[in-house]
Amino acid sequence: MAATHSPVEPSEIRTRLDTYFEALLAAYEEATRRSPAHSYTRALAERRLVVRTVGKALQEVFTPSLTHLPTLSTCLPGGLEVLAWDEAATGVPLPAPPWPPPPEGTATSAPRLTLPAGGEDYRIQLAEQEAFFIMYSLNKRQAVIWTREAASLPTYVHSAPFPALIRWWSQQNALLMLHAGCVGIGSGAALLVGKSGSGKSTTALHCALSGFHYLSDDLCLVRTQPHPHAYCLFNSGKLLPHTLSQFPQLTSLAVDPQPGSEGKPVIFMHQHFPDKVAGEMPLKAVIAPRVAGTPETRSSVISPAEALRALAPSTLLPRSHPEHASFHDMARLVRHLPCYRLELGTRMEEIPAVIRQLIESSD
Structure with a gap:
């Protein structure tokens, strides 16, 4: 999150991020009303992984690298739920984030946005070149992913769809x-x-x-x-x-x-x-x-x-x-x-x- 001229209290940061995460969940739900969602449930490291994608192109990006994961009748606690939608397939844009955009000409594939005090419950990845955004709630163990156009995502996203998210989640599970x-x-x-x-x-x-x-x-x-x-x-x-x-x-x-x-x-x-x-x-x-x-x-x-x-x-x-x-x-x-x-x-x-x-x- 970019620095502002006047300090923002940690409690206000936390409130803004909570509100924004709820806005992302609402956007995902709107996407599911416009296009069918595909749900994929497997076990990763003996914990339940649920990946829900909206848009056929996004499903085709996320699924091939995960097809080996087993199905287990019982899993260890600490699973992960991923909710993802493709704007091109649904017409649902990314809600405007509560931080200023980076200056023009600075688009990067940076692995993470650094959050100030008050943002400890969340992790964020913004890869502007790929128009790919992830916000992860550590408390809910739930992530929301948006992409502007799944069909344009580069090959390395097909091979490893969300490694930053898996890293954040894995740290919670030893x-x-x-x-x-x-x-x-x-x-x-x-x-x-x-x-x-x-x-x-x-x-x-x-x-x-x-x-x-x-x-x-x-x-x-x-x-x-x-x-x-x-x-x-x-x-x-x-x-x-x-x-x-x-x-x-x-x-x-x-x-x-x-x-x-x-x-x-x-x-x-x-x-x-x-x-x-x-x-x-x-x-x-x-x-x-x-x-x-x-x-x-x-x-x-x-x-x-x-x-x-x-x-x-x-x-x-x-x-x-x-x-x-x-x-x-x-x-x-x-x-x-x-x-x-x-x-x-x-x-x-x-x-x-x-x-x-x-x-x-x-x-």
């Missing part, structure tokens, strides 16, 4: 949303950690095609207590076009609905390889891959501190306000699991065998 890949075998899974370009996606997808269970190539939910455990959040996999060409099995399956600056076509793994996608697995190891350029793939033991340096920056830096608890939870995670460096060789067929050996040796 979960971590990590920038990490995750693959596994029968005995357990390994987290693949490192900055963008380190080889996480290439490694995760190559392992999946070699018989591994697939949980993530980029974003993964993790529970640290009582034992480290990973959950598949979005079943999508993304590769740059020149890397995708190395995967003949995937090339014809990749889609790019709205090419954008990221330039990564997406493969919905559950749609094409449902038997390879695992909903959850116990974690056995943390592996930090990096492209070595040598023919052979080699592994070596690294310290928890080195593993944390590979994991934490890419997970925390995109946030406007990194949470200290998240950093400490990541530190606890790498201390409780064996950690390895993986020097990725050019003989890609060797990579799955090395990872399999690391997981098995960590049992």
Whole structure:
């Protein structure tokens, strides 16, 4: 929320935000009167996730990456409800927010608006370039999402519809949303950690095609207590076009609905390889891959501190306000699991065998 010339009391901030959230709920209800709503109920990390979308295009954006989620008769408390509408499909605009718009020429895809004292019960994401808005009530565990035109949302939104929202919600449920890949075998899974370009996606997808269970190539939910455990959040996999060409099995399956600056076509793994996608697995190891350029793939033991340096920056830096608890939870995670460096060789067929050996040796 932009600063004003005269201070606003926290109680007034809270009142304004409560009122605005109610206005968003009313706008969503109006959208449902103009166009049918599609409701999708699944379990995410053993908690109920309900996603209601208004507008067929928005349903087609949100659903493919979530089709792997199971249905459970009983769930843990602390679920999440998402109410979303497409203005283009319904004619219902976003209610005018109670803060001034940013100056002209400053439209960004900023991950979050920082709220002042009094706004602690809410989180907000405003991505102006994509005309995509989220407001989340921590108390209600309910989010409202508006988009101006779902059909124009870039490909990366299709692959991961609302990661900021999942991060806010996960923090309420003792979960971590990590920038990490995750693959596994029968005995357990390994987290693949490192900055963008380190080889996480290439490694995760190559392992999946070699018989591994697939949980993530980029974003993964993790529970640290009582034992480290990973959950598949979005079943999508993304590769740059020149890397995708190395995967003949995937090339014809990749889609790019709205090419954008990221330039990564997406493969919905559950749609094409449902038997390879695992909903959850116990974690056995943390592996930090990096492209070595040598023919052979080699592994070596690294310290928890080195593993944390590979994991934490890419997970925390995109946030406007990194949470200290998240950093400490990541530190606890790498201390409780064996950690390895993986020097990725050019003989890609060797990579799955090395990872399999690391997981098995960590049992």
